[in-house]
Amino acid sequence: MSRVAAVGKKGGQKTEEFTVDEVKRLVEIIEKIAGGYYSDDIMALTTEEQPEPVRTIAEAVGMMMVKIEAREYKLEMMVKELRALNQKIKENTIKTVSAMAHALAARDLYTEGHTARVGNLASRMARHLGLDEESVEHIRLGGILHDIGKIGFPDPLFQAHEVQNPPEIIKEIVKHPHVGVEILKDLDFLGPSLEFVHCHHERLDGKGYPRNLKAEEIPLGARVLAVADSYDAMTTDRPYQKGRSPETALAILRQNAGTRWDETCIVALESILKETGVAAANNL
Numbered sequence: 001m002s003r004v005a006a007v008g009k010k011g012g013q014k015t016e017e018f019t020v021d022e023v024k025r026l027v028e029i030i031e032k033i034a035g036g037y038y039s040d041d042i043m044a045l046t047t048e049e050q051p052e053p054v055r056t057i058a059e060a061v062g063m064m065m066v067k068i069e070a071r072e073y074k075l076e077m078m079v080k081e082l083r084a085l086n087q088k089i090k091e092n093t094i095k096t097v098s099a100m101a102h103a104l105a106a107r108d109l110y111t112e113g114h115t116a117r118v119g120n121l122a123s124r125m126a127r128h129l130g131l132d133e134e135s136v137e138h139i140r141l142g143g144i145l146h147d148i149g150k151i152g153f154p155d156p157l158f159q160a161h162e163v164q165n166p167p168e169i170i171k172e173i174v175k176h177p178h179v180g181v182e183i184l185k186d187l188d189f190l191g192p193s194l195e196f197v198h199c200h201h202e203r204l205d206g207k208g209y210p211r212n213l214k215a216e217e218i219p220l221g222a223r224v225l226a227v228a229d230s231y232d233a234m235t236t237d238r239p240y241q242k243g244r245s246p247e248t249a250l251a252i253l254r255q256n257a258g259t260r261w262d263e264t265c266i267v268a269l270e271s272i273l274k275e276t277g278v279a280a281a282n283n284l
Ligand SMILES: [Fe+2]
Pocket: 146, 147, 176, 200, 201
């Protein structure tokens, strides 16, 4: 067995010898520690029987390992705290959004149920389309807030409704997506939801409002919202009309697929209604 002369602490005198195997073992353990495997193997090399400098290196590495472990534990705790905080922020976000939706509902009872249902239905459609959970959540928030711009409507407009109104009232109504954006634009957490609010009355053929966007220019989230919004509006009783049956509403959506609404979104809605049963889906 080859032995290596080691230099001790005192005046450069040879004090002890150690084998190449001992050094190899030390290196192996250090490599394991570097790889994140914190066993007590290193402690066995810190005993009196161990030659210098194996013992000194092992002690230093052992100390370093303990410090790294302590730091990792602290980091894990911090990550846990951050996760909890993040969760809290998310919950507060939802509460803020709901508070805004309720503020609108205080002015228009029809809108409250409508926005909650649209948020719910649109998020399920988005999930059905295979979108990731973050996008699904943004679409849900967009659904809850899509009509928030109506909060600025004068009272008579709440008695009137979207389909059968005189031109001067329609002129006011078509402003609500833009007013919504103005109200919400500083809420960073809304992210793409803001654009969904802005575009929920756009049509694929460019005849929608407020910007006459066409097809792909309209974000997918807004195309999903447009279908959910219209389906809910058609199937709900209004002051001037009785709600249509889900089958009739679906037929109208299908007739206008590709011109007014996105066909993929309509198919997603149909699948959900089939899966859940129309009555259950209407009471989301
Ligand atoms: Fe709207």
